[in-house]
Amino acid sequence: MRQLGTLAEADVVVVGGGPAGLCAAVEAVRAGASVTVIESLDRLGGNGPLSGGYLALVGSDMQRVAGVEDSTERFLEDMRREMKPYRRQFATMFDERLARQFVAGSPDAFLFLIDLGFTFDRIIDRPGIHSVPRLVALADPQQFRNVFSATLDELGVVVRHRTFAERLHLVDGRIDGVVVCSEETDRGVVRAGKGVVIAAGGFQAGQELRRRYQPEHLARTPALGIDTCTGQGHLMGQSMGADLINMPYIQSLVIVGSALLEDAIAVNVRGARFHDEMGPVSARLRALGEQPNARGFYVFDNRVMTRKPGLVSGLTESPVAADTLGELAGLVECDPAGLARAVAEWNELLGSSTRNDPFGRTIFTEGSPGIVEPPFRAARMVPGAMLTAGGFQVDERMRVLDVYGDVIAHLFGAGDCVGGILPPHQVGGVHLGSAVVFGRIAGAAAASGGDAG
Numbered sequence: 001m002r003q004l005g006t007l008a009e010a011d012v013v014v015v016g017g018g019p020a021g022l023c024a025a026v027e028a029v030r031a032g033a034s035v036t037v038i039e040s041l042d043r044l045g046g047n048g049p050l051s052g053g054y055l056a057l058v059g060s061d062m063q064r065v066a067g068v069e070d071s072t073e074r075f076l077e078d079m080r081r082e083m084k085p086y087r088r089q090f091a092t093m094f095d096e097r098l099a100r101q102f103v104a105g106s107p108d109a110f111l112f113l114i115d116l117g118f119t120f121d122r123i124i125d126r127p128g129i130h131s132v133p134r135l136v137a138l139a140d141p142q143q144f145r146n147v148f149s150a151t152l153d154e155l156g157v158v159v160r161h162r163t164f165a166e167r168l169h170l171v172d173g174r175i176d177g178v179v180v181c182s183e184e185t186d187r188g189v190v191r192a193g194k195g196v197v198i199a200a201g202g203f204q205a206g207q208e209l210r211r212r213y214q215p216e217h218l219a220r221t222p223a224l225g226i227d228t229c230t231g232q233g234h235l236m237g238q239s240m241g242a243d244l245i246n247m248p249y250i251q252s253l254v255i256v257g258s259a260l261l262e263d264a265i266a267v268n269v270r271g272a273r274f275h276d277e278m279g280p281v282s283a284r285l286r287a288l289g290e291q292p293n294a295r296g297f298y299v300f301d302n303r304v305m306t307r308k309p310g311l312v313s314g315l316t317e318s319p320v321a322a323d324t325l326g327e328l329a330g331l332v333e334c335d336p337a338g339l340a341r342a343v344a345e346w347n348e349l350l351g352s353s354t355r356n357d358p359f360g361r362t363i364f365t366e367g368s369p370g371i372v373e374p375p376f377r378a379a380r381m382v383p384g385a386m387l388t389a390g391g392f393q394v395d396e397r398m399r400v401l402d403v404y405g406d407v408i409a410h411l412f413g414a415g416d417c418v419g420g421i422l423p424p425h426q427v428g429g430v431h432l433g434s435a436v437v438f439g440r441i442a443g444a445a446a447a448s449g450g451d452a453g
Contacts, residue, residue, distance in 0.1 A: 004169070004179060007188035010036040010158065012446045013178050014197045015165045015233055018046020019432055020415025021199035022148040023439030024446070026116070028197075029155045031447035036158040036190055038165050038180055040228045044152070046201055047225040047387070048144025048432065050314045052258030054124065054135045055436065056429030057106040061114075062123045062136050070132050072103045078131050079424035085282070086423070090249040095420025101396060102421055105437035110136065112440065117147045125362055126428065129280060135429045141259060142310065160190070168196060168236050168411070175240065175410040195410045195446030198400070199439060202388035202416035203231025204250070210385070213248040222316050222384040224255050229387075233417045237392050240411060241402040245419040247390035251426065253281040254288055255384040256298060258428070260311040262365045264300040265346050266381060268292060271329060271338025273346070278363040281386060281426055288381050296381040297332050299343065302373040312379075319379035332378045343371045387431055391419035398442035399450050412450060414442040 012028040014021045017039035025035045037044075057063075058070045076099055083094060114120075124135040152159060163182040168175050169189045177191035203209045204223035209231035211219040223229070238244055261277045266284075268274050268291040275287035277298075288296050298319075305312055305319075312319065322328040325343055329336035347370030349355055355364060392413040393401040400411045415435040416422065425431055 005186065005188045007180065007185055007190055008036055008158065008160070009191045009193065010034045011192070011194045012197065012443065013038065013190050013192040014199060014443070015178060015236070016046065016198070016200035016415065017041070017044040017159065018199060018201055018415060018435070019048045019144055020435035020439035020442070021046070021197065022144070022152070023112075023436050024197045024199055024414055024443030025152060025157050026155065027440045027443035028447040029157060031444050033194060033447035036160060037152070038163050038178060038190060039159060039161050040164050041226065042161050043145055044149050044159065045145035047229070049142045049310055050225055050257055051141050051432060053138035053141035053432075054258065054429040055138075055433040056130070056134055056427065057110050057136055057433050058103045058134055059107040060110040060134075060136055062110075062120060063134060066123055066133065068123070068132050068134070070134055072100055074131055075103055075134065076100070078129070078427055082129065082280075082427045083424045086249070086251070090246070092249060092423050093245045093420060094423050097396070098394070098420045102434050102437050105441070106433065109433070109436040109440065113436065116151055118143050122366070127362060129427055165200065165232060165236065168240060175408075192410070194449045195412055197412045197414055197442045197446050198233040198237055198417050199414040199442070200233030200417060201226075201229035203234055203390070204229055204385045204388050206230030209234070210250060213390070214250055218250070218252070218385075221252070222255060222382060224253065224384060224386055225314070229416070234391060237400055237411065237413065237417070240400070240408050242400045242408060242411070243393040243403045243405075244390060245393055246423055247419070249389040249423055251281065251386040251389070252285055252383055253386040254284050254381045255316050256381075257311040257314055260300070260304065260308055261298070262363060263304045263308075263368060264298045265342060265371070266296050266298055267334060267339060267342050268296050269334045271335040271340070271342055273342050273359065276357070276359040276361040278361055285383060288383070297334065297378040298381060299328070299339070299371060299376065299378050301371045301376050305377060315379045316382040316384065317380050319377040321375040321377045323374045323376075325376055328376045328378050332380070346370055347372065387416060387425065389419065389422035389425055391417045391422070393420060394418055397445040397450060398438055399445065410450060412442040412446045414439040
């Protein structure tokens with residue numbers, strides 16, 4: 001095999017510029033390490049900017065100010081309850097040790113983001129899913145791109161954009177870097193003196209990998225989020241003997257960012273609303289399947305298009321637009337009178353003081369006038385794959401474990417590459433919340449070399 005040249009060297013190499021990888025990079029620098037981030041896109045943030053911006057954090061300052069009493073056991077019970085219906089569908093390994101570590105790190109994770117310059121605008125109550133309000137919402141999910149870009153520049157972190165991680169590089173059996181390629185440079189090695197953090201996201205966009213764990217007809221469905229989450233990080237770790245768990249746990253959903261739904265309604269071909277748009281993802285999918293011809297549409301107005309273009313562009317199909325609701329109904333072939341009635345009732349609900357929604361919806365945008373500003377838009381509701389729940393077994397320092405439970409030296413995992421915490425992700429906020437908590441731990445551990453204790 002032709003020997004590869006060295007493209008760059010750093011103490012810590014982070015594969016993936018999403019929330020977990022970015023948190024790892026910050027903490028590694030703060031621990032005294034030099035850091036290079038390998039990112040396949042031309043921008044940072046991963047799926048963070050396309051998300052609803054919800055983090056499930058126990059003991060945050062927002063809970064304290066709101067007088068919310070929460071606990072580790074309460075959150076664990078919520079997670080167990082939400083997983084229960086899926087245990088018959090998927091082989092599930094939920095690591096409660098990891099979950100407790102997630103909860104313990106939540107207050108500091110919140111303060112860490114505040115210190116970087118993140119802003120939160122509300123705490124969200126989701127009765128029936130979270131027993132107490134614990135979802136904290138970012139004022140703008142784009143902060144995952146903007147704040148971290150500025151922070152990494154300030155800290156001197158090298159980011160290699162549009163660079164693709166191919167595999168881990170070994171010298172005398174030891175992981176010493178990552179083999180990468182890009183359009184600008186030859187294939188080569190970015191060497192890591194102390195450790196590699198794999199935070200390359202899930203594998204929902206990797207149909208080839210999904211075929212190993214899903215029936216063909218499901219593996220072909222579209223996926224939520226960016227198209228670079230193909231499971232390359234999972235394969236890199238697996239090539240070193242990493243133990244992958246929960247890989248078949250690939251939940252279906254209607255593909256849409258939750259933050260977009262705060263300002264939208266879902267209607268069927270009769271033009272009528274038919275469920276709580278912000279309810280559990282499984283309930284949304286089930287409700288869609290019960291509609292005539294299993295067809296439904298998200299309806300919103302020009303304000304959403306202006307304020308949340310990234311979330312609109314993340315829809316599987318581009319929305320259609322019209323200056324009137326009647327014209328919009330014609331474009332999507334739904335009943336115009338029904339649509340006009342549904343929008344009028346929604347706007348009236350937003351203007352009321354009680355907001356007693358017939359479908360039990362509790363999440364609304366404060367101060368929203370409703371669906372009022374033309375052009376109005378409608379996007380077809382498309383089922384697909386949710387963010388995946390499978391990934392590495394890790395220890396408390398985010399060191400990746402092999403199939404015998406032994407540490408793979410100099411290799412760390414974070415974010416959606418870690419499997420034990422994600423099965424209860426339908427509660428909401430677990431992907432982002434755990435990405436921050438465990439990304440920080442992985443970065444600090446990698447900076448220390450990770451071999452002690």
